[in-house]
Amino acid sequence: MTEKNLNSIFGLDIVKSAILNLGELEVEPKKKYIAFVSGSNVVDIHIQKSALKMWLNLQQGDLDDPKGIARYVSSVGHWVNGDYVFFIRTDEDLEYNLNLIKQSFKKNKKQCWRITRRCNGRQKAAAGPYG
Numbered sequence: 001m002t003e004k005n006l007n008s009i010f011g012l013d014i015v016k017s018a019i020l021n022l023g024e025l026e027v028e029p030k031k032k033y034i035a036f037v038s039g040s041n042v043v044d045i046h047i048q049k050s051a052l053k054m055w056l057n058l059q060q061g062d063l064d065d066p067k068g069i070a071r072y073v074s075s076v077g078h079w080v081n082g083d084y085v086f087f088i089r090t091d092e093d094l095e096y097n098l099n100l101i102k103q104s105f106k107k108n109k110k111q112c113w114r115i116t117r118r119c120n121g122r123q124k125a126a127a128g129p130y131g
Contacts, residue, residue, distance in 0.1 A: 012045070015052060015088060018098055019043065022105045039110040041081040043101050051089040054097070055082025056104040063103060070100060 012034075019025065019036050028035040033046045033055075046053040056063065060072050063084055074083040082104075088097050 012047060012052065015045070015094070018094065019101060022098075022102055023109060025105070035081070038105065038108060040108045042105045042108045044082055048087075051087040053085065053087055054101070056084040056086075056100060057082045057108055058084055058104050062107060063100065065100060067096065069096075 016027065016034075019042075020027070023038065025036045025038045025042060028037050030044075033044045035044050036042045041057045043057070044055045046055075055073075056070065060074065060083065063070055065084075070084040070086040072083060073085050084100075086097060086100065088094060
């Protein structure tokens with residue numbers, strides 16, 4: 001399989017669909033980026049000409065990235081909520097990068113804390129953070 005430009009094959013719709021398949025997420029379009037939210041921002045995407053620039057909302061040390069493609073940018077000015085940034089440029093990048101996004105989803109997903117609280121769009125009777 002040859003590497004092909006992500007925008008010409010997949011585009012944002014395929015990446016969006018893959019991210020939404022991870023679980024209960026809401027899409028919140030912003031002025032300069034698209035946020036995927038579950039409790040708090042999981043991943044933010046900025047569309048560029050030849051890539052999708054993505055930020056993960058994880059603290060330093062919380063990301064398992066064996067290939068070392070994500071860069072920690074908390075001390076660099078940026079207008080999104082994540083502290084790790086990486087790019088999806090080709091179709092071959094997608095599977096590995098979805099694994100990184102999944103880590104952020106697990107860390108930031110909604111938790112139900114109270115019996116009367118609504119969680120994930122439905123009423124839950126929860127005794128604690130994992131109910």
